[in-house]
Amino acid sequence: MKTLEEIKETPGVKKFASYLAEDWQTVLMKAMDVLNRLERDGLVSTRHIVRPVAKLIVDGIAEVSVLNRAINDVREILDEGQSKLVATKLAEVIVIFFAVKNKQKKEGGE
Amino acid sequence: MKGLDSYCAYPKDVKSLLEALREREAETIRIDLPANKLRFVSLEKALEKYKTVDDLAKRMGIEPMLVNNTLDNAKMIVVADGSPYLIGKSSWISVSGRIDIYGGGFAELEPDDKANVINARLKQLDNSQVKVIIVSGKVRAIMSKKYSPIPANETFEAALQAIRNRFADVQYMVGYYDHEIAYVKLLFPELAQQLTEVYGIPDTLVPGMLILTSDTGHAGVRIAACWKHPQGSFRQTDSEVYVKHENLNGLGKVLEEMPNLFIKYQNAAVKLAAMLNIELQHPAIVTKKVFKALGVGDKHAKATIELLPAVGATAYDVCMEIFSLPARLNLSEAARLELEEKVAKAINFDYEKIDADI
Numbered sequence: 133m134k135t136l137e138e139i140k141e142t143p144g145v146k147k148f149a150s151y152l153a154e155d156w157q158t159v160l161m162k163a164m165d166v167l168n169r170l171e172r173d174g175l176v177s178t179r180h181i182v183r184p185v186a187k188l189i190v191d192g193i194a195e196v197s198v199l200n201r202a203i204n205d206v207r208e209i210l211d212e213g214q215s216k217l218v219a220t221k222l223a224e225v226i227v228i229f230f231a232v233k234n235k236q237k238k239e240g241g242e
Numbered sequence: 243m244k245g246l247d248s249y250c251a252y253p254k255d256v257k258s259l260l261e262a263l264r265e266r267e268a269e270t271i272r273i274d275l276p277a278n279k280l281r282f283v284s285l286e287k288a289l290e291k292y293k294t295v296d297d298l299a300k301r302m303g304i305e306p307m308l309v310n311n312t313l314d315n316a317k318m319i320v321v322a323d324g325s326p327y328l329i330g331k332s333s334w335i336s337v338s339g340r341i342d343i344y345g346g347g348f349a350e351l352e353p354d355d356k357a358n359v360i361n362a363r364l365k366q367l368d369n370s371q372v373k374v375i376i377v378s379g380k381v382r383a384i385m386s387k388k389y390s391p392i393p394a395n396e397t398f399e400a401a402l403q404a405i406r407n408r409f410a411d412v413q414y415m416v417g418y419y420d421h422e423i424a425y426v427k428l429l430f431p432e433l434a435q436q437l438t439e440v441y442g443i444p445d446t447l448v449p450g451m452l453i454l455t456s457d458t459g460h461a462g463v464r465i466a467a468c469w470k471h472p473q474g475s476f477r478q479t480d481s482e483v484y485v486k487h488e489n490l491n492g493l494g495k496v497l498e499e500m501p502n503l504f505i506k507y508q509n510a511a512v513k514l515a516a517m518l519n520i521e522l523q524h525p526a527i528v529t530k531k532v533f534k535a536l537g538v539g540d541k542h543a544k545a546t547i548e549l550l551p552a553v554g555a556t557a558y559d560v561c562m563e564i565f566s567l568p569a570r571l572n573l574s575e576a577a578r579l580e581l582e583e584k585v586a587k588a589i590n591f592d593y594e595k596i597d598a599d600i
Contacts, residue, residue, distance in 0.1 A: 168556070
């Protein structure tokens with residue numbers, strides 16, 4: 133699993149970076165962008181994942197329970213059997229969710 | 243004395259400035275009436291009737307010193323719907339500057355003749371509505387009714403609150419007001435290190451803002467991002483909000499645009515995430531409106547609309563497609579940077595409100 137710091141340096145994340153944003157918010161926005169694009173392109177329905185995770189970014193609290201639910205929801209979509217493109221994109225999203233969750237757990241002392 | 247034409251003040255802090263502007267507003271009368279209900283009279287002529295300055299001042303309910311001050315400057319009274327008011331120097335410059343007579347000889351005329359020329363012009367305007375603004379005993383502005391000036395104290399209170407909410411540490415540098423304009427220069431010393439880093443400039447500069455306005459027709463509302471240089475100069479950047487006093491929602495527009503000042507100092511992730519949960523009913527119209535407000539051509543709006551999803555477009559979709567515009571065009575480096583600066587402001591629109599207002 134990649135760390136938050138490693139993901140931060142990957143292509144496509146920088147455009148979401150801004151001075152006052154926390155790293156986890158920036159990186160999660162990348163995941164939101166991927167999920168939103170999949171929905172827009174009519175490939176899979178992701179609104180139910182995007183809504184609560186986007187709210188975490190807005191509220192500034194990376195709640196682990198919400199991230200766990202989001203991870204499960206993405207896995208469920210994957211279990212339905214997706215094209216290679218969709219599966220790759222969703223795997224990218226799961227990596228981000230885990231990185232944020234792990235960072236949060238670490239900072240929470242768990 | 244406040245009513246004198248040359249009156250100006252440099253309050254010692256923000257609190258004093260706001261108090262002074264509130265007092266000034268309390269001493270302000272605004273009268274809307276048809277132009278043909280205004281009549282200019284030379285002060286000389288009025289004094290023929292009232293004999294002494296004291297008697298005339300008594301009739302007008304003002305201090306004799308203000309009459310003497312007017313004798314030194316505009317030398318004119320205006321009767322608005324039956325009530326006489328002294329003409330202040332600043333409004334006289336504005337009114338007389340609009341009177342153009344053959345050979346440019348207006349200034350050479352005797353006061354009585356000047357009054358006659360202006361009255362003839364007012365008669366031509368007939369029922370056109372004008373607004374007369376009287377502050378501290380004298381007329382400071384006569385303007386077309388299409389202007390709806392926002393009182394200076396309201397502008398300052400709202401803008402200062404918005405600045406404090408965003409930058410927290412706000413230091414007063416200097417403030418000023420007279421009968422034409424009012425301004426304040428503010429500094430954010432605690433944010434100097436962060437903001438100079440964000441903008442890649444020397445850390446000896448201190449960020450700040452200028453708020454300038456006039457509620458007597460001399461300027462619109464101008465709020466600008468500035469840098470105080472070590473030598474002491476306070477220089478404005480290209481980043482500013484300027485709103486004319488024509489729009490009834492002028493202050494709302496000012497506050498909407500203020501987040502664009504020091505635009506790099508923000509949490510873009512939070513703003514974009516919020517947009518993900520705003521599903522638009524009219525994405526195409528919203529896109530057009532945002533493009534118009536950004537000052538970017540309509541053909542680009544049309545091309546961007548084509549990129550939006552056919553159903554379920556969110557504010558995020560609109561904003562991201564606007565952001566992507568410079569990359570979609572074949573532009574020179576300078577033109578691309580200029581367009582990037584413009585479209586960056588797309589992040590600060592209230593898409594939900596724009597959509598709801600359609």
